[in-house]
Amino acid sequence: MTPASVRKRKPKRDDxxxxxxxxxxxxxxxxxWRFCAVxxxxxxxxxxxxxxxxxxxxxxxxxxxxxxxxxxxxxxxLRAIAEILFGEQTEEAVRSASGWLKRRTHFTTAMVLEVxxxxxxxxxxxEKSPSIVYSIxxxxxxxxxxxxAKFLHLVRHPVAHCDSVHEAIDALRESGATIEHHWLLxxxxxxxxxxxxxxxxxxxxxxxQRGWYALNMNICNFLECVPRNQQMRxxxxxxLDAPDKTLHGILHWMQLSASPLCLxxxxxxxxSRYMGLGPxxxxxxxxxxxxETPSLHGSPVTQPGNKPVHRRLRPEIIDLAQKFGYRRGxx
Amino acid sequence: xxxxxxxxxxxxxxxxxxxEDLAGWWQRSIHVQFRMTDGLRRxxxxxxxxxxxxxxxxxxxxxxxxxxxxxxxxxxxxxIDRLIPRMVIEKSPSTVHSEDWLxxxxxxxxxAKFLHLVRHPRGYGDSVxxxxxxxxxxxxxxxxxxxxxxxYQKNPAPGRALDSSTMDPQKSWYRLNMMxxxxxxxxxxxxxxxxxxxxxxxxxDKVLPQICAWAGIGADxxxxxxxxxxERSPYAFVGPPSAPMGNDHLFLADPYLRPARxxxxxxxxxxxxxxxxxxxxxxxxxELARQFGYID
Numbered sequence: 001m002t003p004a005s006v007r008k009r010k011p012k013r014d015d016x017x018x019x020x021x022x023x024x025x026x027x028x029x030x031x032x033w034r035f036c037a038v039x040x041x042x043x044x045x046x047x048x049x050x051x052x053x054x055x056x057x058x059x060x061x062x063x064x065x066x067x068x069x070x071x072x073x074x075x076x077x078l079r080a081i082a083e084i085l086f087g088e089q090t091e092e093a094v095r096s097a098s099g100w101l102k103r104r105t106h107f108t109t110a111m112v113l114e115v116x117x118x119x120x121x122x123x124x125x126x127e128k129s130p131s132i133v134y135s136i137x138x139x140x141x142x143x144x145x146x147x148x149a150k151f152l153h154l155v156r157h158p159v160a161h162c163d164s165v166h167e168a169i170d171a172l173r174e175s176g177a178t179i180e181h182h183w184l185l186x187x188x189x190x191x192x193x194x195x196x197x198x199x200x201x202x203x204x205x206x207x208x209q210r211g212w213y214a215l216n217m218n219i220c221n222f223l224e225c226v227p228r229n230q231q232m233r234x235x236x237x238x239x240l241d242a243p244d245k246t247l248h249g250i251l252h253w254m255q256l257s258a259s260p261l262c263l264x265x266x267x268x269x270x271x272s273r274y275m276g277l278g279p280x281x282x283x284x285x286x287x288x289x290x291x292e293t294p295s296l297h298g299s300p301v302t303q304p305g306n307k308p309v310h311r312r313l314r315p316e317i318i319d320l321a322q323k324f325g326y327r328r329g330x331x
Numbered sequence: 332x333x334x335x336x337x338x339x340x341x342x343x344x345x346x347x348x349x350x351e352d353l354a355g356w357w358q359r360s361i362h363v364q365f366r367m368t369d370g371l372r373r374x375x376x377x378x379x380x381x382x383x384x385x386x387x388x389x390x391x392x393x394x395x396x397x398x399x400x401x402x403x404x405x406x407x408x409x410x411i412d413r414l415i416p417r418m419v420i421e422k423s424p425s426t427v428h429s430e431d432w433l434x435x436x437x438x439x440x441x442x443a444k445f446l447h448l449v450r451h452p453r454g455y456g457d458s459v460x461x462x463x464x465x466x467x468x469x470x471x472x473x474x475x476x477x478x479x480x481x482x483y484q485k486n487p488a489p490g491r492a493l494d495s496s497t498m499d500p501q502k503s504w505y506r507l508n509m510m511x512x513x514x515x516x517x518x519x520x521x522x523x524x525x526x527x528x529x530x531x532x533x534x535x536d537k538v539l540p541q542i543c544a545w546a547g548i549g550a551d552x553x554x555x556x557x558x559x560x561x562e563r564s565p566y567a568f569v570g571p572p573s574a575p576m577g578n579d580h581l582f583l584a585d586p587y588l589r590p591a592r593x594x595x596x597x598x599x600x601x602x603x604x605x606x607x608x609x610x611x612x613x614x615x616x617x618e619l620a621r622q623f624g625y626i627d
Contacts, residue, residue, distance in 0.1 A: 095441040103404040103439050106352060 037269030060105035076285030110145035343370035343577035370577030
């Protein structure tokens with residue numbers, strides 16, 4: 001066994017706790033990878049791909065979940081470990097990363113993130129796996145293991161969210177892909193509606209506003225336990241319409257430099273090491289659509305009201321959207 | 332021998348891959364009929380505590396118990412980390428007794444190199460029978476691992492191998508080598524090499540540089556000369572009373588390189604000493620031996 005195949009570099013010191021870590025909490029289809037990649041281009045931050053670590057307590061449990069997942073759940077972690085610990089994202093490095101993770105089945109998933117955060121010091125890792133918002137326990141685990149981490153709640157207009165989910169499902173159907181257990185379909189059905197509510201009509205069951213509500217409520221409930229100064233809410237539309245102003249606010253909250261040079265760098269998320277597809281043995285790890293059109297304004301933004309509303313928004317959804325600051329396109 | 336190369340380090344038999352985590356490894360050691368933990372305790376004592384004494388062996392056991400929840404592969408990684416930049420050599424015979432254990436080595440260390448060491452089936456069989464015969468007349472029964480090598484039963488009953496009707500070590504030679512061969516089919520070409528043990532013993536100056544070249548390390552005269560002194564390994568002697576083994580007891584009793592031990596030009600034809608009816612090797616055994624380069 002050669003040392004290089006075990007570890008490319010000696011680990012950095014890890015005797016200081018990880019204080020600075022940013023979690024982006026957002027339901028899928030919220031521009032979260034684009035947002036994360038923009039933040040990651042700040043010289044003091046580093047955007048990780050979707051690692052889905054907090055869906056499990058230990059790496060062993062995490063591997064079990066990966067084996068059952070209907071998407072390339074391990075890809076993001078394999079790419080991050082290959083890049084950060086083995087210096088590149090090649091098939092070889094991904095194999096090394098896989099071995100590294102397999103040897104650590106006894107690690108807590110938080111320890112894996114800690115190892116990476118140590119390697120990235122002094123840069124602040126930005127984590128944004130959408131899976132974390134499906135369970136308050138997962139978010140609690142992240143907060144419990146990194147008690148000083150910051151949490152940024154990224155929201156999107158419910159109508160735009162619904163349109164986006166429908167479009168993605170339509171595109172998937174047109175591509176001929178099997179969608180029976182696809183995460184998009186589960187998102188559109190989340191949480192599972194009662195048969196009596198929809199009369200068993202599959203076509204009508206697809207109602208992404210339920211997922212929008214359930215996942216955003218998960219986040220809101222979780223954030224009630226997080227100190228005020230460690231949380232912030234941002235509207236994805238504000239970020240896309242006025243990125244500099246929004247980023248200024250975020251950087252101020254993060255107590256990071258908002259110099260013109262930093263903002264200039266953040267206009268180039270396409271320079272992220274995780275933009276684009278990975279090697280064949282770890283292809284994804286981020287929004288697959290955005291991986292192919294990586295720029296700040298790479299794909300059209302669905303504005304609320306531009307598309308037909310598939311179902312009327314329910315009152316609780318309108319209430320929550322208003323709480324998030326949305327006024328237009330709710331009725 | 333390989334471990335005496337300045338760029339390599341030979342571990343004793345750690346038997347790590349026979350379990351997923353260290354708790355399982357300790358558990359397993361209770362049920363086997365050989366001193367399964369000696370090698371790893373000696374290695375940890377030597378590598379982390381600087382020597383192999385009763386005291387450091389105790390410290391090593393504590394160190395391993397503290398890490399009961401760790402995966403066994405992680406323990407090996409800790410040893411490798413400590414031995415950087417030397418290439419670590421692991422050679423626990425137990426690993427080749429299960430497809431899962433073999434697969435685990437590759438899964439955990441995807442870039443590891445695998446050297447398939449083969450021996451002539453006659454030399455192998457004679458050696459197994461010779462070892463087994465030493466238990467004749469002893470009060471204790473032969474250990475199940477030895478009985479298993481002699482008769483290759485799934486659940487060997489102690490003492491059964493002494494029944495000559497079930498004794499046929501070519502079965503274990505064939506099945507274990509076949510299992511290794513099957514596993515190696517999943518290993519990239521540049522990561523595997525097959526070597527005949529007899530060639531290393533009789534032509535070390537020719538074969539050892541070949542192994543070094545494949546492993547990507549130098550093979551100057553000084554390095555090759557060093558490799559001809561396996562007796563200089565820190566594990567080439569009987570360890571302290573609480574961990575005496577960790578390697579083949581014959582090697583521990585006489586760890587010097589003795590080319591005369593290899594009996595060249597063994598035949599694949601003719602009767603087998605353990606077979607009272609005068610039968611020779613099975614067709615499959617001969618075929619596999621020929622693939623390994625053993626010709627009549």
